[in-house]
Amino acid sequence: MREADLVVIGGGPAGLCAAISAAESGARVLVIERNKVLGGQLVKQTHMFFGSEKQYASDRGIDIAGMLLNKLGCFNNVEILTETTVVGMYEDGVISVLHKEDVYYKIKPKAVVVSTGAFEKALAFPNNDLPGIYGAGAVQTLMNVHGVKPGDKVLMVGAGNIGLIVSYQLIQAGVEVAAILDAAPRIGGYLVHASKIRRMGVPILTSHTVKEAIGKDFVEKAIVSQVDEKFRPIAGTEKEFDVDVICISVGLTPLNELLSMRGCQMKYVPQLSGFVPIRDENYETTVEYVFAAGDATGVEEASAAMVEGYLAGLCAASKIGCTPDDFDERKSDYVKQLNDLRSGPVSRHILSGIEQIVI
Amino acid sequence: MRIEKHPILEFRRNKKISFTFNGEKIEGYEGETIAAALHAAGVKVLGKSLFMHRPRGFYCAIGNCSSCLMKVNGVANVKTCVTDLEEGMVVETQEGKGEII
Ligand SMILES: Cc1cc2nc3c(=O)[nH]c(=O)nc-3n(C[C@H](O)[C@H](O)[C@H](O)COP(=O)(O)OP(=O)(O)OC[C@H]3O[C@@H](n4cnc5c(N)ncnc54)[C@H](O)[C@@H]3O)c2cc1C
Ligand code: FES
Numbered sequence: 001m002r003e004a005d006l007v008v009i010g011g012g013p014a015g016l017c018a019a020i021s022a023a024e025s026g027a028r029v030l031v032i033e034r035n036k037v038l039g040g041q042l043v044k045q046t047h048m049f050f051g052s053e054k055q056y057a058s059d060r061g062i063d064i065a066g067m068l069l070n071k072l073g074c075f076n077n078v079e080i081l082t083e084t085t086v087v088g089m090y091e092d093g094v095i096s097v098l099h100k101e102d103v104y105y106k107i108k109p110k111a112v113v114v115s116t117g118a119f120e121k122a123l124a125f126p127n128n129d130l131p132g133i134y135g136a137g138a139v140q141t142l143m144n145v146h147g148v149k150p151g152d153k154v155l156m157v158g159a160g161n162i163g164l165i166v167s168y169q170l171i172q173a174g175v176e177v178a179a180i181l182d183a184a185p186r187i188g189g190y191l192v193h194a195s196k197i198r199r200m201g202v203p204i205l206t207s208h209t210v211k212e213a214i215g216k217d218f219v220e221k222a223i224v225s226q227v228d229e230k231f232r233p234i235a236g237t238e239k240e241f242d243v244d245v246i247c248i249s250v251g252l253t254p255l256n257e258l259l260s261m262r263g264c265q266m267k268y269v270p271q272l273s274g275f276v277p278i279r280d281e282n283y284e285t286t287v288e289y290v291f292a293a294g295d296a297t298g299v300e301e302a303s304a305a306m307v308e309g310y311l312a313g314l315c316a317a318s319k320i321g322c323t324p325d326d327f328d329e330r331k332s333d334y335v336k337q338l339n340d341l342r343s344g345p346v347s348r349h350i351l352s353g354i355e356q357i358v359i
Numbered sequence: 360m361r362i363e364k365h366p367i368l369e370f371r372r373n374k375k376i377s378f379t380f381n382g383e384k385i386e387g388y389e390g391e392t393i394a395a396a397l398h399a400a401g402v403k404v405l406g407k408s409l410f411m412h413r414p415r416g417f418y419c420a421i422g423n424c425s426s427c428l429m430k431v432n433g434v435a436n437v438k439t440c441v442t443d444l445e446e447g448m449v450v451e452t453q454e455g456k457g458e459i460i
Contacts, residue, residue, distance in 0.1 A: 034422065035441065060367075119423040131403040131416025138420035138440070146395035147362045147370030173362045217414045218403045255423070 004030045006316055007095065007109035009086045009258065012040020013302045014115035014294025016068040017309030018316070022113075023075040025317035025324045030109070031078065032097060034085035039065030040117055042302060044140040062144075064302070089114075089262040093289065110320040111289040113312050114259055115305075118252035118273070118295035123157060126212045132219030136166045136249035143173045151245035155222045156180040158249030159204055161189035166249060167197055178241045181208040181224055183231050211238060213246055222246050252299045259296070262287055271353025272298030278357050281335075282315035283308060286359075291316045298357075300350055307337045360399045378448040393439035393450055394420070394427050405429050405439060406453040429453050433460065 006022050008015045011033030019029045037043060042065040072078055081099070088096040089112070096106050120135035122128065132151060134142075136158070139150045154175055156167045159182035167177045180197070185207050187194045194204060207227050214221040226237035253274040260266055264285040265278040276298050277285040284291050293312035294305035311334040318327060342351055362370065374389040380402060387396025394405065394417045404414040405427050417427035422441040431437040432449050435457025439450070 036443070119421070120419055122418070129408070129413055129415070131405070131414055134417065135419050138417060141420040141440075142395055142398060143362065144368060146391050146399075147365070147368070147372070148391075148395050148399045149360045149362055150398070151360075172366050174364070218416065 001094070002105065002107045004028070004107050004109040005111075005320055006030070006313075007032060007107060007112045008115060008313070009095075009112060010040065010115040010117055010294070010296070011035070011038035011080070011082070012115060012117050012294060012305065013042055013064070013068065014117070014296070014305040014309035014312075015040070015113065016065075016072060017306045018113045018115060018291075018293055018313030019078055019309075020068065020071050020075075021310040021313035021330075022317040022322070023072070023078045025314060025322045025327075027077070027317035027320060027322040029075075029078045029313075030107070031072075031080045032084050032086055033080070033082050036083055038069060038080065038082065041137065044137070044144040045302075068306075086258060089258045089290075091263065111291065111316045113283075113291040113293055113309075113316050114256065114296055115292070115294040115309060115312075116255045116258060116296045118299050119255050120248070121251045121253055123210065123248050123250050125210045127215065127219075128210075128213060130213050130215050130219050131217065132215065132244055133213060133246045133248065136162050136247050139245070139247050140166055140169065143169060143175075149173055149175050150247070151243075152176060153178055153241075153243045154245040154247050155210070155224070155241050155243045156247045156249060157210055158182060158251070159184075159187045159189055159194065159206065160249065160251070161193065163247075163249035164189040164193040164197055166247065167202060168193070168200075170247075171197075171200055171202075175245075177202045178243050179224075180204045181210065182206050183209045183227055185229070209233065210246065219244055219246055252295060254296050254299060256292070256296045259285060259290070259292060262290055264290060264292075267357055269298065269353045269356050271349045272357070274299075276353075276357055278359055280359055282319075283312035284315065284319070289316075289319060291319075298350065298353055304338065304341050304350075307334055307341065310334050311338070360401060376444050376446050378444060378446070378450055380450050381452060387444045389444070391444050392420075393429070393431065393437075393442050393444050393448070395440075396444045397439070397450070404452065407455065409455045412455070428457070430457055435459055 005028040008031045084099045211225045212223045222241045225233040266275045291312045293308040372388040406415045417440045418424045420440045427440040430451040
């Protein structure tokens with residue numbers, strides 16, 4: 001069994017920031033990431049960041065990942081394990097990891113920060129399992145990381161920011177976007193993004209949903225229909241789109257099986273997109289020495305995930321005896337940054353979700 | 360299916376890698392995942408589902424959903440969306456849960 005001080009699970013924006021701030025506090029940090037590369041979802045985000053003024057607004061996600069990694073590289077008290085998945089967290093504080101497919105061992109850390117991120121939701125409709133129906137994140141990975149088009153003609157489902165941005169990125173990659181649908185009567189994402197896409201000739205159909213996908217081995221057609229105020233399809237309003245890709249962008253769900261397994265008290269909070277851990281203001285869960293940050297504690301955006309990471313890393317380091325002299329100032333600065341990020345009208349529902357889990 | 364011109368990104372495709380898919384020779388590039396290389400070659404169906412034997416492609420591309428499982432070098436249930444392509448790999452569509460060796 002390997003001993004460790006602070007283990008950070010997941011090397012996305014939240015985990016990287018947690019590691020930076022804990023290392024700055026003097027803690028010995030071990031970052032464990034299942035992918036080959038660090039950066040989490042940032043590595044496929046080619047657009048400029050929106051929303052936040054302070055946290056790297058107007059930088060591209062891909063560049064932010066690089067900046068955080070450079071920062072992390074300055075510390076000699078940080079060790080990084082990639083291609084290593086944490087597969088279990090147990091009552092006695094032991095975690096088990098699997099490196100690639102065959103090296104399995106246990107680690108006993110003093111504290112952990114769980115920043116495992118989120119995964120994409122699916123949508124129920126007949127034939128929704130056909131190849132050619134992908135999550136928006138998968139389409140981004142294929143296009144922006146590997147330079148491969150998902151198909152020739154796409155129907156985008158979801159007019160939130162991700163749906164709008166990925167539509168724009170599809171057009172940049174030379175793919176036709178037939179239309180963007182949203183079941184809600186209004187566009188969920190920022191209107192600047194929506195108008196940009198509309199100007200490029202892509203219709204945005206609100207109060208519409210996918211009724212059915214058609215195809216034998218893969219998608220060949222999508223049938224959409226209008227919905228009433230209770231989201232029920234209205235008969236006779238069907239339209240057909242000849243598309244070979246249906247891109248589902250209907251939100252993310254926190255990925256936190258590890259926290260459940262460890263016995264952290266969890267709660268289903270719709271505003272935070274799923275089951276999330278009950279926690280205190282230091283991002284410590286109901287299990288002592290287990291902290292959580294980023295999308296795993298509620299789906300929001302990368303900027304908030306980064307500040308949560310900084311805060312959780314600082315508090316977790318302090319918990320195991322590495323309290324920097326300026327602990328109080330740093331903590332209140334992070335809290336202030338989070339409050340600023342969440343001050344807009346769009347964040348109201350996030351705040352009402354957070355209220356339900358902070359003890 | 361490869362993007363040749365992009366306003367922001369540049370795709371450096373250096374080393375070609377050849378592999379087989381269901382016995383047929385295909386080429387991909389170093390640094391690509393198996394699923395990406397197959398997709399670039401027009402292969403969308405990666406396997407057949409467990410009970411209904413319906414075609415399966417990838418869904419999440421980050422290793423979470425198990426929709427992209429294939430048989431690689433004789434080993435079943437490889438997540439091809441997060442596994443890098445290697446020279447000479449033998450990649451096959453997987454039926455159901457595959458043969459576990
Ligand atoms: C398609 C898409 C578009 C987006 N666009 C934007 C945007 O424009 N602006 C914005 O602010 N936000 C955007 N976001 C959201 C943003 O990416 C996330 O809020 C942010 O990445 C969350 O950071 P995180 O560190 O919590 O999680 P992630 O970035 O998901 O990182 C989690 C990491 O943990 C790793 N991991 C998971 N489980 C384990 C395990 N058991 N063992 C080891 N490692 C593990 C994962 O591999 C991953 O690297 C987008 C998200 C998606 C999916
Ligand atoms: S596509 Fe989801 S695990 Fe590979």
